[in-house]
Amino acid sequence: MWLQNWFLAVFFITFFIHADCDTQVTDSMYQSGGITRPSKGQWTAWASWTSSSSTCGNGVAVRTRRCLRVTRMDRCAGEQRQYRSCQSGICPEDALPFRDLQCALYNYRPIPGSQRGYKWVPFYGAPTACHLNCLAVxxxxxxxxxxxxDGTSCGPNSNGTCINGQCLKADCNGIFTSEVSKESCGKCQEQQNTCVLIQRVYLAPFPSSGYFGYKNVTRIPAGASQIKVMDESRNILALMDSNGHYVINGDWVVSWSGIYKVAGTEVHYIRNSESHEVLEADGPTNEDLYVQVLFQENNPGITYQFWLPKDLYDNYKREPHLSWQQSENEDLNSWVNKTTSGNGESHLGTAQGKEVLTVSRKGQCRRCKTPKGKSQRIKQYCQSDFVIHAKVLGRRIIGQETRYDIQVKHAYKHKFPIMHREYIWVSNTCDCPYLVDRHEYIMMASKHVNHEYTLNRILLSVTSFVKPWSPEEDQKLQRVNIFCSTTP
Incomplete structure (x- = not known):
């Protein structure tokens, strides 16, 4: 009963906030008959702030004003509605997070195209962060x-808040706006003197011999803001997270220009036809990031800069910074922390003779379930939409999922068309099933299409049959199809 009452309360608050949205005016100039006219309307004073959109924890309040105009042609410059961040006390320990609660309100209710009821939990892999995307358990x-x-967080690693379907950040006065001023260090004006700007140039020359792989450029420590890395050459920058996973480029794969979410911020990556490459992020970051470079020609100099709070800078400047001569033969993961505190533990292990970084996340990930034996091989072969021999080319964390870039070597079975180069998705970030870059595997996967037909992809589950490819495994699969009642 309390859940229904809470839902009704939120509904009326939300209805009040969103009411009359079509009258919002943001134009300071307007066009009429080819003539540009100035704004002539006048705003009334702001009304009082409403109560918070949430009964506990973070929420938003709203206030409005009216545009007074003499004629219908008059306009008021600015926004009719304003939102600000507010707190409504600490939530109980057993309280559901705001987005989880919104998904739970639809539990076991039928959806279009299906009369079956499902239990719903938040899904963070969809392209629009401020839509209520829920995964059927x-x-x-x-x-x-x-x-x-309104007032829902944009995501688990985001410091933005959803307002009217947009992911916005609060400025120094707690007001949400689509264009927050970029204060140094992510702090407000009165706190600027607590920040330090780090500016450096990486001048290592093109290697004449020896190791030609990725070279370490710099470590960007957790807490950094206003990050910018620039290169004007054919050399290729790469960005690695603190778990040793490449986020942009890396592993001999070149990423598209775009926005990549990592370390609690969004990294804007641009590489144009003139070989001008830029990495930018507002921050602050919540984990260390590592910049590397793959040389293609002589290095004209890679410039990088970021702001750090003074307390973090004091620790940063005490750490030894390797010169390019010292890092000439540096291993790719040599700067990645070998131990971490808190919820995770990391260590270096070996996989097929190659040193790799593996991560265990206490409380989030469990031991991977690896299907074994002839019966599992036959069962999954017959039930899968795709059975392929593929090579892993790259890996990227997107929301709460992992996306692998694969090269399909051979398709033993495919109910649907499959390309030589595909993306294959895993609905977790726990390395289950465990796949190593540049290695080849047998994969038994399914086709995933959502109800709205806006998502069509190949999916591996935690229990999917995945094994390293070998001639012996190949021979076993050649005879499996005779056990299936129907084959494609």
């Missing part, structure tokens, strides 16, 4: 139930 699809309520 035990299924491989998600459904979008419109927008999330």
């Amino acid at each position: 035990g299924q491989n699809f998600y459904y979008t139930f419109g927008r999330v309520l």
Whole structure:
């Protein structure tokens, strides 16, 4: 009963906030008959702030004003509605997070195209962060139930808040706006003197011999803000997270220009036809990031800069910084912390003779379930949409999922068309199943299409049959199809 009452309260608050949205005016100039006219309307004073959109924890309040105009042609410059961040006390320990609660309101209700009821949990892999994307528990699809309520966090690693379907950040006065001023160090004006700007140039020459792989450029420590890395050459920058996973480029794969989410911030990556390469992020970051370079020609100099809070800078400047001569033969993961505190533990292990970084996340990931034996091989072969021999070319964490870039060497079975180069998805970030870059595997996967037909992809589950490829495994698969009642 309390859940229903809470839902009704949120509904009326949200209705009040969103009411009359079509009258919002943001134009300071307008066009009429080819003539540009100035704004002539006048705003009334702001009304009082509403109560918080949430009964506990973070929420938003809203206030409005009216545009007074003499004629219908008059306009008011600025926004009719303003939102600010507010706190409503600490939530109980057993309280559901705001987005989880919104998904739970649709539990076991039928959705279009299906009369079956499902239990729903938040899904963070969808392209629009401020839509209520919910994953059906035990299924491989998600459904979008419109927008999330105002005041919902944009994501687990985001410091943005959803307002009217947009992911916005609060400025120094707690007001949400689409263009927050970029204060140094991510702090407000009165705190600027607590920040230090680090500016350096990486001048290592093109290697004449020896190791021609990725070279370490710099470590960007957790807490950094206003990050910018620039290179004007054919050399290729790469960005690695603190777990040793490449986020942009790396592993001999070149990424597209775009926005990549890592370390609690968004990294904007640009590489144009003139070989001008830029990495930018507002920050602050919540983990260390590592910049590397793959040389293609002489190095004209890679410039990088970022701001650090003074307390973090004091620790940063005490650490030894390797010169390019010292790092000439440096291993790719040599700067990645060998131990971490808190929820995770990391260590270096070996896989098929190659040193790799593996991570265990206490409380989040469990031991991987690896299907074994002839019966599992036959069962999954017959039930899978795709059975392929593929090489892993790259790996990227997107939301709560892992996306692998693979090269399909051979398709033993495919119910649907498959390309030589594909993306294959895993609905977790726990390395289950465990796949190592540049290695080849047998993969038994399924096709995943959501109810809205906006998502069509190849999916591996935690229990999918995945084994390193070998001639022996290849021979076993050649005879499996005779056990299936129907084959493609």
